[in-house]
Structures are given as C-alpha cells and as structure tokens.
Amino acid sequence: MARVEVESEVTGKVWKVEVGVGDRVAEGDVLVILESMKMEIPVESPHAGTVAELRVAADEPVQEDQVVAVIAT
Amino acid sequence: MGWEEEVQEIHRRRKLAKQQGGEEGIAKQHAQGRLTVRERIDALLDPDTFEEQGKATAIPDYDGDDKFLGFVPANYVVGFGKIEGRRVVVGGEDFTLKGGSPNAAGLRKSVYAEHLAVQYKAPLVRMLEGGGGSVKGGGRRGGTVGDPVFSAPRFRIIADAMGHVPIVSIACGAVAGFPAGRLVAAHFSVMSRRTAQILIGGPALVERALGVSMTKDELGGAQVHARSGVVDNLAEDEHDAFVQARRFLGYLPSSVDQRAPRTATDDSPERMEEELLHAVPRNARTGFDMRAIVRMVMDIDSFFEIGATYGRSQITGLARLDGQPVGILANDCMVYAGAMTAEAAQKYRRFVEMCDTFHLPIVNFVDQPGFMIGPEAERKGTIRYGMAAVCAAVQAKVPWASIQVHKGFGVATAAHYGQDAYVLSWPSVETGALPVEGGVAVAFHREIAAADDPEARRRELEEQLRAGRSPFPRAESFAVHELIDPRETRPALCRWIDWIQPLLDDLTGPTSFPVRP
Numbered sequence: 001m002a003r004v005e006v007e008s009e010v011t012g013k014v015w016k017v018e019v020g021v022g023d024r025v026a027e028g029d030v031l032v033i034l035e036s037m038k039m040e041i042p043v044e045s046p047h048a049g050t051v052a053e054l055r056v057a058a059d060e061p062v063q064e065d066q067v068v069a070v071i072a073t
Numbered sequence: 074m075g076w077e078e079e080v081q082e083i084h085r086r087r088k089l090a091k092q093q094g095g096e097e098g099i100a101k102q103h104a105q106g107r108l109t110v111r112e113r114i115d116a117l118l119d120p121d122t123f124e125e126q127g128k129a130t131a132i133p134d135y136d137g138d139d140k141f142l143g144f145v146p147a148n149y150v151v152g153f154g155k156i157e158g159r160r161v162v163v164g165g166e167d168f169t170l171k172g173g174s175p176n177a178a179g180l181r182k183s184v185y186a187e188h189l190a191v192q193y194k195a196p197l198v199r200m201l202e203g204g205g206g207s208v209k210g211g212g213r214r215g216g217t218v219g220d221p222v223f224s225a226p227r228f229r230i231i232a233d234a235m236g237h238v239p240i241v242s243i244a245c246g247a248v249a250g251f252p253a254g255r256l257v258a259a260h261f262s263v264m265s266r267r268t269a270q271i272l273i274g275g276p277a278l279v280e281r282a283l284g285v286s287m288t289k290d291e292l293g294g295a296q297v298h299a300r301s302g303v304v305d306n307l308a309e310d311e312h313d314a315f316v317q318a319r320r321f322l323g324y325l326p327s328s329v330d331q332r333a334p335r336t337a338t339d340d341s342p343e344r345m346e347e348e349l350l351h352a353v354p355r356n357a358r359t360g361f362d363m364r365a366i367v368r369m370v371m372d373i374d375s376f377f378e379i380g381a382t383y384g385r386s387q388i389t390g391l392a393r394l395d396g397q398p399v400g401i402l403a404n405d406c407m408v409y410a411g412a413m414t415a416e417a418a419q420k421y422r423r424f425v426e427m428c429d430t431f432h433l434p435i436v437n438f439v440d441q442p443g444f445m446i447g448p449e450a451e452r453k454g455t456i457r458y459g460m461a462a463v464c465a466a467v468q469a470k471v472p473w474a475s476i477q478v479h480k481g482f483g484v485a486t487a488a489h490y491g492q493d494a495y496v497l498s499w500p501s502v503e504t505g506a507l508p509v510e511g512g513v514a515v516a517f518h519r520e521i522a523a524a525d526d527p528e529a530r531r532r533e534l535e536e537q538l539r540a541g542r543s544p545f546p547r548a549e550s551f552a553v554h555e556l557i558d559p560r561e562t563r564p565a566l567c568r569w570i571d572w573i574q575p576l577l578d579d580l581t582g583p584t585s586f587p588v589r590p
Contacts, residue, residue: 010408011449037410038357038410039359039360039410041360
C-alpha cells in the first residue's frame with residue numbers, strides 16, 4: 001500500500017470538501033474544490049484508493065504545492 | 074613511393090580519436106544509465122548521416138622525459154547530420170574523458186559548434202554533459218596567461234547564434250557552470266528526468282560557500298527545473314529528449330533566412346468539431362480545458378507544448394494549421410484563471426520573440442483575466458515582466474490571429490494582440506478594463522455602501538453591467554473582424570493561413586532585435 005500526497009496546483013481558498021476520510025475514490029474523482037481568482041478549481045485524486053487524510057477544511061487558505069489530502073492506494 | 078605511410082597514420086589517428094574514454098570510461102557511463110556522446114549523436118540523427126568535423130583531434134600525451142605516450146581524444150564531438158532529411162549541426166561533450174571538462178582540442182571544437190551552425194545556416198543541437206572549466210591544468214606550464222585582450226568574447230557567438238539559427242539544448246547528464254549557461258542560450262531546452270541535473274555550482278561549491286549540504290538532484294534535478302523555467306520540457310530518458318528535439322525542429326526553418334517548412338496534411342481545413350460549441354461553460358466560475366480546444370482546431374496531432382510546467386497559467390507551443398507551422402499562445406483558466414504571473418509573462422515574452430525571430434505566425438486563444446494580483450505577485454515584480462510581454466507582442470512583425478475565447482481584461486490583454494491582428498470572437502467572450510465583479514466593487518463603492526441592502530445593490534449593478542457586455546455590439550461596430558460559431562474556428566484560421574502566405578515571403582532575414590535567453 002502506497003500513500004500518495006495530493007497537492008494544490010494553485011494558491012487560493014478551500015470552497016468545498018467533497019469527500020471524507022475513509023471514502024473510496026476512483027482516479028479523477030474530485031476531493032476538494034478550491035476557489036482561486038474567482039474560479040472553482042477541482043483537486044482530483046491522481047489514483048484510485050481510499051482517502052487516508054484530509055489536511056484542509058472549508059474556507060481555509062491553501063498555498064501552491066500544499067498537500068491537501070493523502071490517498072492510500 | 075606515394076604517401077601511403079601518412080595515409081595509414083591518418084586512419085590510425087581517426088580510429089584512436091573515436092575510442093573516447095576507453096572501455097572503462099564507456100562502461101562507467103553506461104553503468105550510470107547514460108549514453109556516450111557518439112551514441113547520443115547516432116540516436117538523434119537520421120541513420121548514417123553524421124559528418125564529423127575534426128575526426129583526428131586529440132591531445133598528444135608525453136611523460137616527464139618528453140617521450141610520446143599516445144593520444145587523448147578531444148572530448149567534444151561536433152559535426153553535421155540530418156534530421157528528417159534536413160541538415161543540422163550537432164555537438165556534445167564526451168563525459169567519458171575528464172568528466173566532459175574540456176581538454177584543449179575539445180575546447181576548440183566546442184567553441185566551433187555555434188560558428189559552424191551560423192556559417193552553414195543549420196540548426197544546432199547541443200547535447201550537454203559536463204562541468205565546464207577546471208582549475209586543474211591552469212598555469213602549470215608557464216607561458217602566456219589568459220586570452221589576449223583583442224580576442225572576441227567567448228559568449229559573443231553564443232549570443233549571436235540565437236538570432237540566426239534554431240538552437241536546441243539537451244541536458245543528458247549533470248550540466249554545471251559554463252555548460253549550464255550554454256544550455257539556456259537556446260530556443261528549446263529539455264532534460265532527461267532521471268539522469269540529468271543542471272547547476273550553476275555543484276554540491277561541493279554550495280557547501281563551501283553557503284554551508285548547505287545538498288545532492289546535485291536536490292539542487293538542480295528535474296523537480297527543481299520543471300518549475301524554474303531553466304528547461305522548457307522534461308523527457309522520460311535521453312531517447313525521449315532526442316524525439317522532442319527532432320519534433321521541435323520540424324516546425325522551424327533551418328535559419329532566419331528561410332521560411333518554416335509547410336507540410337502536406339490530410340486534415341481538412343473545413344473540419345468543424347461539434348464539441349467546440351460546448352467547450353466553454355456558461356458559468357464563468359467553472360473552468361474548461363483550453364488544450365483540448367487548441368487540439369480540436371489545429372491539424373490533428375500537431376500540437377507540441379513547450380514549457381507546460383512553468384508559468385502554467387499561460388500555454389505556449391507549436392502546431393500546424395493546414396500544414397503551416399504556427400506558434401500557439403493560450404490561457405489555462407485552471408491555473409489562476411489564466412492570469413499573467415511573472416513567470417507566465419517571461420515565458421510569453423521569450424516565446425513571442427522566438428516566433429518573431431523565425432517568422433512563425435502566431436495563433437492566440439485568449440482567456441486573459443489580467444495580470445496576477447496579490448502580495449506575491451507584487452513582490453515578484455509581475456508588472457515589469459508583464460509589460461515586457463506586452464512590448465514583445467505589440468512590436469512583433471509576424472502575422473497574428475487572436476481568438477477571443479472567454480475573458481479579456483486589463484492591460485495584460487494587450488499582450489494578446491500583435492499589430493494588424495486578425496481577431497475572431499466567440500459568443501462566450503467577456504471583455505473590458507476590469508472583470509464585472511471586482512470592477513463594480515471599485516467603481517461603485519460609495520453607491521453600494523449607501524444602499525439599504527449593499528449586497529443586493531452590488532449584485533444588481535453587476536447584472537446590469539454584465540448585460541451590457543454582450544458580444545454582439547463589438548461585432549456590429551467592427552471592433553472584431555468576425556463573431557463566429559466556435560466550430561468555424563478551424564476553417565476561418567485556415568483561410569487566414571492562406572491570406573498570409575505572401576507576408577511570410579517578405580519576413581525572412583534577421584529581426585531588428587536579438588533574442589536573448
């Protein structure tokens with residue numbers, strides 16, 4: 001089992017968290033939706049697996065390259 | 074008796090010069106997962122097309138009693154070859170000898186690479202691996218020290234070459250010091266992801282100067298330079314890097330004195346992709362895939378992206394339209410809404426200057442919300458780099474077509490229109506000095522604050538302004554050439570490609586500005 005850190009590609013704010021810890025996700029599933037420069041930016045799971053950690057909550061600021069979630073594959 | 078003896082000696086010396094660092098040196102290079110420079114040259118070029126220059130260059134080696142011991146081959150290999158049947162110059166350090174640090178004969182041939190390319194008007198491909206100069210061997214034997222005061226600056230030909238012929242740099246291993254400087258003095262640079270590093274100074278220098286202990290991968294590996302902009306593209310391995318170099322050169326003329334090669338295509342200029350009608354969502358907060366739009370409009374499989382991991386809000390690349398090579402600019406709204414960051418602006422300027430130098434028409438898919446704003450953007454000096462991008466665009470001499478796909482706000486939008494640009498507009502276009510949301514808050518702040526329900530008043534004003542931004546009035550008043558069905562984009566651009574053919578004939582030759590790294 002590998003743990004894959006999922007990073008934000010942009011600086012912005014967490015608008016919605018779409019999954020919970022323990023949820024099964026497929027590759028491409030949206031984990032978190034960020035708001036950046038007035039756009040909704042989905043952060044997608046790069047692999048199928050289980051959500052092991054969520055490191056952000058709604059309305060929190062995020063930085064470029066910050067880990068927002070960890071997926072156990 | 075003729076010259077048989079000397080001829081025999083010529084052949085012997087040619088053979089010796091090809092031995093590189095000997096079996097041991099070559100085995101060591103292979104063990105580290107890297108090719109030798111001669112293998113690289115063969116892998117890059119069309120089969121059996123290498124025409125080496127200076128086939129017998131070497132350094133004679135003597136012992137303390139001046140007894141001749143043998144030859145050390147020059148550790149730079151250079152010559153002509155062909156890529157898709159077109160002549161190029163290729164050169165590279167031989168890392169199996171002295172770690173690529175130039176020996177005397179190697180240095181002469183290395184300096185010659187740019188001269189050869191400029192003189193014969195052929196693109197240059199550099200295969201870089203090595204650490205540049207070494208303190209070893211300097212000043213041991215007495216005699217003259219330093220170059221004569223009248224010698225030409227070493228970098229002059231490297232700078233000049235960028236304004237004459239296409240230059241590709243490939244980082245094949247650790248590239249440090251002077252070779253790193255040479256690497257970035259190129260129009261396209263690529264590094265092999267696992268086996269290359271690019272460093273100004275390596276780990277030993279860094280530890281000595283700064284007390285920081287880092288590996289060469291941590292200092293200058295692929296994960297650093299994907300984001301630094303030092304290389305344009307990453308390659309999976311050396312062979313992938315050669316494939317990318319060949320592909321890049323396929324879009325470019327052999328020199329500024331020629332036109333870029335237009336190829337035959339089976340892709341109909343009249344092809345209209347249904348999906349383009351739905352490509353831009355009606356909800357402006359939802360992003361879309363700009364690269365998919367570019368691919369649908371350009372000749373099938375012709376889009377070659379350059380620099381995807383740097384300045385990511387701006388997409389740059391090469392493609393073909395009805396067989397004509399073109400430069401592509403496009404905004405990626407999934408990264409900062411496509412805003413022009415300091416990095417995106419530098420990438421933009423360099424790309425426009427390259428297209429201008431080689432007279433490639435530019436096709437620009439515009440979704441520009443403006444310069445990036447915020448504390449980080451101010452600290453990075455975004456406005457200075459942004460204006461440099463604007464200047465490069467408005468002074469460009471190449472034919473330019475802009476497709477207003479979505480947003481076009483602020484000064485940054487000026488970077489998206491060259492002189493006499495052909496302007497097509499999609500119904501999804503939104504333009505102005507400021508986007509409605511932020512603009513209303515600034516322009517009407519007193520009125521909003523004085524309202525009974527400020528939030529409702531703000532929304533009301535935004536709605537009114539948005540309604541006034543219909544795409545139709547601009548088309549009616551000829552502020553754009555045509556308002557089009559997005560599906561008509563390819564046929565319209567292919568007609569434009571036909572119109573600009575006489576202009577491209579007139580553009581060949583050097584530009585009035587030099588293109589710089």
